[in-house]
Amino acid sequence: MVHAKGHDTLSPPNWPEGITYLTKPRLPPTFPPQLIPLISPNANTNSKTFHIKPIKHPSNVHIKRIDRDGHPAKGQCGLFAKSKIKGGELIIPYIGMIHSTIIPDDLDQVLPEQEDEHSSSDYDLSLLRLSSSDIRNPFPGMHVSIGVDAARMGNAARFVNDYRGLPGITGPNAEFRLGSGESGELRMEIWSLKCGVGKGEEIRVSYGKGWWGARKG
Numbered sequence: 001m002v003h004a005k006g007h008d009t010l011s012p013p014n015w016p017e018g019i020t021y022l023t024k025p026r027l028p029p030t031f032p033p034q035l036i037p038l039i040s041p042n043a044n045t046n047s048k049t050f051h052i053k054p055i056k057h058p059s060n061v062h063i064k065r066i067d068r069d070g071h072p073a074k075g076q077c078g079l080f081a082k083s084k085i086k087g088g089e090l091i092i093p094y095i096g097m098i099h100s101t102i103i104p105d106d107l108d109q110v111l112p113e114q115e116d117e118h119s120s121s122d123y124d125l126s127l128l129r130l131s132s133s134d135i136r137n138p139f140p141g142m143h144v145s146i147g148v149d150a151a152r153m154g155n156a157a158r159f160v161n162d163y164r165g166l167p168g169i170t171g172p173n174a175e176f177r178l179g180s181g182e183s184g185e186l187r188m189e190i191w192s193l194k195c196g197v198g199k200g201e202e203i204r205v206s207y208g209k210g211w212w213g214a215r216k217g
């Protein structure tokens with residue numbers, strides 16, 4: 001375990017240099033306080049931040065550099081099971097930087113000038129989208145989306161690869177699910193599928209056709 005500047009705590013083995021290790025989601029100071037109760041229902045309504053219990057690195061998974069020929073992510077890292085994981089288990093919550101986009105509801109997509117670092121991130125997952133007619137939406141006439149991006153900071157969940165193209169593999173053994181943490185906070189999680197994950201096996205999800213479609217050509 002390595003404890004570097006900016007990390008929440010000691011990072012697990014094989015954690016890459018330059019990425020901040022988190023034990024709870026990071027909320028930037030620019031995050032609109034009106035949106036905090038939507039992702040953290042137990043937060044004090046006047047709160048400009050949210051308090052979440054730190055999440056430990058699970059002992060049954062590890063980050064491993066992929067050196068297998070034919071693996072499409074060779075040279076990168078993946079997340080592997082250290083011991084057998086049964087079907088239907090929470091493997092690890094997905095932690096990163098929480099961010100929001102607020103755009104007029106009549107725009108059907110973010111304009112180029114509104115794009116930020118998260119728009120092109122390969123580590124960004126959506127947590128919540130609200131149309132202007134949603135009664136929970138605090139911004140009249142606006143469309144709100146909230147996401148979690150682990151490109152620059154996160155936990156071991158950021159290393160989960162997609163199953164496509166992996167040698168001898170025909171499908172995922174895990175999936176992303178929206179869930180809530182111990183403090184009631186909205187979060188993305190990685191759960192094992194019915195088949196479970198064998199000891200030493202790579203944990204692999206489907207990023208979805210949309211994810212791959214956006215990156216073609």
Ligand SMILES: C[S@@+](CC[C@H](N)C(=O)[O-])C[C@H]1O[C@@H](n2cnc3c(N)ncnc32)[C@H](O)[C@@H]1O
Nearest residue numbers: 072073076077122123158159160161162163164
């Ligand atoms: C969320 S990251 C996964 C962790 C990444 N392997 C790493 O070491 O940081 C997503 C990136 O992993 C790679 N990746 C994941 N699954 C892949 C697959 N099935 N085929 C090719 N590249 C993949 C791509 O470079 C993608 O942009």
